[in-house]
Amino acid sequence: MKTLKMKDWGLGLGKHVVIAGPCSVETEKQLDDLCNSFEREPQIGMFRGGVWKPRTRPGNFEGLGDTALPWLQEVRNRLKIPVCIEVANAAHVEAALKHQIDVLWIGARTTVNPFSVQEIADSLRGVDIPVMVKNPINPDLALWVGALERMHDAGLNKLAAIHRGFADPYDKIYRNKPNWNLAMQLKLELPDIEIINDPSHIGGKWEMIKDISQRALNFGMDGLMIETHPNPKEAWSDARQQVTPEQLLTILKEISFKEKIDLEAEIPSNLKEMRNAIDHIDQKLIDLLSDRFHVIDQVGAYKKAHQLAVYQGDRWKNVLQNRIDLGKQKDMSEKFMKSFLVAIHDESIKRQEKQMALEKEVAKTI
Numbered sequence: 001m002k003t004l005k006m007k008d009w010g011l012g013l014g015k016h017v018v019i020a021g022p023c024s025v026e027t028e029k030q031l032d033d034l035c036n037s038f039e040r041e042p043q044i045g046m047f048r049g050g051v052w053k054p055r056t057r058p059g060n061f062e063g064l065g066d067t068a069l070p071w072l073q074e075v076r077n078r079l080k081i082p083v084c085i086e087v088a089n090a091a092h093v094e095a096a097l098k099h100q101i102d103v104l105w106i107g108a109r110t111t112v113n114p115f116s117v118q119e120i121a122d123s124l125r126g127v128d129i130p131v132m133v134k135n136p137i138n139p140d141l142a143l144w145v146g147a148l149e150r151m152h153d154a155g156l157n158k159l160a161a162i163h164r165g166f167a168d169p170y171d172k173i174y175r176n177k178p179n180w181n182l183a184m185q186l187k188l189e190l191p192d193i194e195i196i197n198d199p200s201h202i203g204g205k206w207e208m209i210k211d212i213s214q215r216a217l218n219f220g221m222d223g224l225m226i227e228t229h230p231n232p233k234e235a236w237s238d239a240r241q242q243v244t245p246e247q248l249l250t251i252l253k254e255i256s257f258k259e260k261i262d263l264e265a266e267i268p269s270n271l272k273e274m275r276n277a278i279d280h281i282d283q284k285l286i287d288l289l290s291d292r293f294h295v296i297d298q299v300g301a302y303k304k305a306h307q308l309a310v311y312q313g314d315r316w317k318n319v320l321q322n323r324i325d326l327g328k329q330k331d332m333s334e335k336f337m338k339s340f341l342v343a344i345h346d347e348s349i350k351r352q353e354k355q356m357a358l359e360k361e362v363a364k365t366i
Contacts, residue, residue: 016257017223019084019196020248021048023238024061025068033230035078037245043252046103047075047083048225052092053237054109061236069099076102084132088116090123097127105132106147108164108201112136117147121154130158132196135186139166139179145189161186162225163216164198175204175241178212180219187220200227200241209243214255226251292344293351300352310352316345 020038022030031049038044049072053063072083082102087093088110096104104124110116111134124131131151136143144161151159163183165176183195197216199209213224229235232242243251303310320341327337 015222016217017045017196018043018252019046019048019223019225020044020228020245021083022229022235023050023200023227023242024053024063024236025049025051025071026064026236028071030230031071031075034228034245035075037230038079041245041249043249044079044081045223046081047072047079048105048227049075049083049085050237051085052088054086054088054107055237066095066099069095069101072101073099082130087120090119093120093123097129103130103132105162106134108134108137111147112138112140112143114143114146114150117150121150121156124151124156125154127156128158129156130160131156132160132162134162134164134198135166135182137167137176139177139182141182141185141189144182144186148190148193160194160196160222161190162196162198163202163221165202174202174208176202178202178215180215183221184219194222196223196225197221198225200225200238204241206232206241206243206247209241210251210254213251217255217257289344293348296348296351297355300355303352304355310349310356320345 021034025031034047038047049068051063051068051072052065053061055062069085072085076083084103084105085096085101086107087096087104088107093104106117106120110120133144133147133151136147148159148161161183163178163186165174165178166182168174168177171177183197186193187195197213199212199216200206203209203212209226213226216224226248227238227242228245228248229239229242230244232239232244235242300310302308320338323341324334324337327340328334
């Protein structure tokens, strides 16, 4: 994967930008009511509103389209902040530019399709407008990075990512599982990219927004996009995950917008000591894992010599339960212990399979 030079990337909206507005633009009165609330709140840095709504199934409200765009122009004039909308094709882009929309975002259903992303990128060539790219529905980092690359290759430098979570039919907590590690991997791939968290779509319930927002900020994300409606119970789409302006302001007061420490010189001495201790422990962990895998290699050699199957179900079941119990005794969660042990087991299986494959290759050459 190519490395992008991103020093000039970013929306330039300052630290911890808060983007708020309804899931869908419904009526002029709806926007007027929100403006009345937001005019008294300087913390709102951008206004969002869904104009074209890509719905999973037909028959649901799919947005007012072009009708809503002049209303958003009036919102910008009143609040003196940028307005942003989602676009899914070149026609949407053309209409948005015609009505001088300030910022565009590409939705999760669009990010998953490189053809659609490329169509949008081509329609924006030569246009100086900020674009935010939501993660794809499925947990595929390459698709997310690829969409940003396509925008960059079209000459767009004012880019940001939106972390809105990933579909997981087995997760019963979130509407879209956050998979925080994937957002952090994006930051490793593109170190200077700004990441805006969308707690509304991750939680799917307004009661979860505060905790998800705080966790996003704890992970160092650069802002929040929170769906806000004057009367969520009467919202035409995603009613359950929207908050009132009053609830939004309460959330913003209760979460902590901690500043990130960017320079090593600014790190307090006691924090440096704790980090040094962590580095030392990590080195010991890696040494122990290396020792464990050397023993695994010996186990693999034994299985190969005695024609035993790589996977031994009863043994793995016993090891998993025993180690989970040991971890819980040391104040480690069952969820963490299981994922940690499964990762080790997967690597152990791969190493043993590699030995079996080498045996077959040697047999072919004899």
